[in-house]
Amino acid sequence: xxxxxxxxxxxxxxxxxxxxxxxxxxxxxxxxxxxxxxxxxxxxxxxxxxxxxxxxxxxxxxxxxxxxxxxxxxxxxxxxxxxxxxxxxxxxxxxxxxxxxxxxxxxxxxxxxxxxxxxxxxxxxxxxxxxxxxxxxxxxxxxxxxxxxxxxxxxxxxxxxxxxxxxxxxxxxxxxxxxxxxxxxxxxxxxxxxxxxxxxxxxxxxxxxxxxxxxxxxxxxxxxxxxxxxxxxxxxxxxxxxxxxxxxxxxxxxxxxxxxxxxxxxxxxxxxxxxxxxxxxxxxxxxxxxxxxxxxxxxxxxxxxxxxxxxxxxxxxxxxxxxxxxxxxxxxxxxxxx
Numbered sequence: 001x002x003x004x005x006x007x008x009x010x011x012x013x014x015x016x017x018x019x020x021x022x023x024x025x026x027x028x029x030x031x032x033x034x035x036x037x038x039x040x041x042x043x044x045x046x047x048x049x050x051x052x053x054x055x056x057x058x059x060x061x062x063x064x065x066x067x068x069x070x071x072x073x074x075x076x077x078x079x080x081x082x083x084x085x086x087x088x089x090x091x092x093x094x095x096x097x098x099x100x101x102x103x104x105x106x107x108x109x110x111x112x113x114x115x116x117x118x119x120x121x122x123x124x125x126x127x128x129x130x131x132x133x134x135x136x137x138x139x140x141x142x143x144x145x146x147x148x149x150x151x152x153x154x155x156x157x158x159x160x161x162x163x164x165x166x167x168x169x170x171x172x173x174x175x176x177x178x179x180x181x182x183x184x185x186x187x188x189x190x191x192x193x194x195x196x197x198x199x200x201x202x203x204x205x206x207x208x209x210x211x212x213x214x215x216x217x218x219x220x221x222x223x224x225x226x227x228x229x230x231x232x233x234x235x236x237x238x239x240x241x242x243x244x245x246x247x248x249x250x251x252x253x254x255x256x257x258x259x260x261x262x263x264x265x266x267x268x269x270x271x272x273x274x275x276x277x278x279x280x281x282x283x284x285x286x287x288x289x290x291x292x293x294x295x296x297x298x299x300x301x302x303x304x305x306x307x308x309x310x311x312x313x314x315x316x317x318x319x320x321x322x323x324x325x326x327x328x329x330x331x332x333x334x335x336x337x338x
Contacts, residue, residue, distance in 0.1 A: 040100045041108060041149060041165070041205075043304070043337035044158065047100040051333040057090040058327045064318040069123045072278065072322055077125070085124045085277040087324045088132065093117040094142070100149075105157060108149040110167070114142035116175070118191045122277075136182070140193035142175040147201060161209040169201040171222070177229050188279040189231050189265065189272040196227030212246035230269025234262040234286050250301055256293035258312070262286050264320060284321035289314055291326075304337035 040047040060067050069086045076084045095115045102108045117139040124131050147169030154160035175194020179187050202221045207214070222236035238261075244254040264286040267273045274280040295310040312329040319325060 040098055040335050040337065041110070042159070043100050043102060043108075045102065045338045047304075047335065047337040049098040049333055049335040051094075051096040051098060051331065053092075053094040053096070053329065053331050055090075055092040055094075055329045056327045057092065057324050058088070059317075059325050060086070060322060061317055061319045061325050062322045064316070067322065073123065073125045073130070081275070083124075083126045083276050085122045085279075087279060088121050088123050090118070090120040090324055092119075106151045108151075110147040110149050110169075112145045112147075114144070114175075116140065116142045116193050118193075120191065135187070135191070138179055138187050138191045138193065140176055140179070143171050143194045144174045145169055145171045145201060147203065149203075160207075161211075163205075163207045165205045165207075167201070167203045167205075169203075171195075171197075171199040171201060173197055173227065177227055177231070186272060188277070189233075189267070190279060195224075195231070195233060196229050197225045197232070199224050214244040214246070214252070216240075216242040218242065226266075226268055229271055230267065231272055232266045232268065234264050236262050244295075244297065250299040252297040252299075254295035254297065254310075256291075256295065256310070258291040258293055260287065260289040260291070278322060278324075281321065284319070284323050286320040287318060287323060287325070289317040289325070291315065291329075306335050308333045308335070 040049045060069065060072060069088050072086045073084055093116065097113045099111045100108055117137060119137050120135045122133050122135065124133055147167045149165060149167040151163060151165045154163040173194055173196045175192070177189075177192045177194045177196040179192055181187060200223045202223070204219045205216065207216045209215075218238075218240040220236075220238040222238075224233045224235050226232040239259050241257045242254065243256070244252040246252050262285075265282045267282050272280055273282065278284055291312050291314050293310050293312040295308060297306055297308040299306045308331075310331040312326075312331070314326055314328075317325045
């Protein structure tokens with residue numbers, strides 16, 4: 001067995017028993033994975049990628065069991081609540097501008113600037129009265145990140161068939177985390193465009209190409225800190241196995257296995273915490289989930305441009321407390337390497 005085949009098998013078995021995460025079941029780890037799999041890290045002078053993400057969230061899960069909004073409301077009122085709100089549908093959209101700049105042949109800087117758009121409908125019960133309501137759209141620039149990305153080994157300087165890389169970076173508090181509704185109340189922490197915190201980021205990546213199969217494994221860790229509002233999101237760990245198969249000269253199809261794990265949030269100053277809404281209780285944060293993601297990638301002939309579309313479907317979700325989770329997600333990215 002050749003060295004490349006041994007490494008290919010090793011990558012598969014190394015990352016099969018993984019866990020992973022991203023805020024709201026996605027977030028920064030999806031951007032990082034999208035950047036590396038789209039090929040923006042292969043730019044020789046500089047690369048740019050625009051990534052769009054559409055997440056549709058509807059199911060409510062208590063642990064791994066799906067429950068209804070009515071079940072949650074009945075449960076809370078049986079516990080003594082006189083008023084309670086439960087999300088019934090959420091759409092989270094994100095546009096991410098990703099840029100890469102090779103400082104040397106082995107060292108690259110990667111910058112990520114997101115713009116988020118969050119919409120949600122809720123079911124509000126007061127006593128015996130139940131009403132459905134729609135929150136105002138929350139949108140704005142999210143938290144930008146900068147990653148220093150270093151290639152430990154690659155067999156070729158251009159179009160390598162074997163590469164091992166890693167990175168360390170920081171997520172900055174560029175997004176607002178104090179958006180309020182028309183009544184002056186803070187929106188839920190997970191609906192805010194930013195977090196107000198400076199967070200360290202760590203990543204590892206391995207890639208091997210055995211014509212016509214390309215395989216990549218990513219591990220990403222987001223060490224969260226307390227934001228200026230006193231709220232701290234749970235630490236985030238993510239891992240992906242990304243495979244691509246070249247069916248035509250300028251077209252690849254692929255399949256990914258993604259995992260997500262996050263710890264519980266903490267509201268140190270109790271600014272966001274209430275006992276009247278599911279989203280304002282930090283006991284309903286943190287989860288473990290696994291997804292399968294088919295993909296198609298089209299390259300523009302004789303250029304550095306490519307287009308990729310991915311559809312993500314959860315195959316297992318286990319939430320702390322009761323949470324609204326991903327039903328399905330779509331990614332689309334356009335990348336150009338110079």
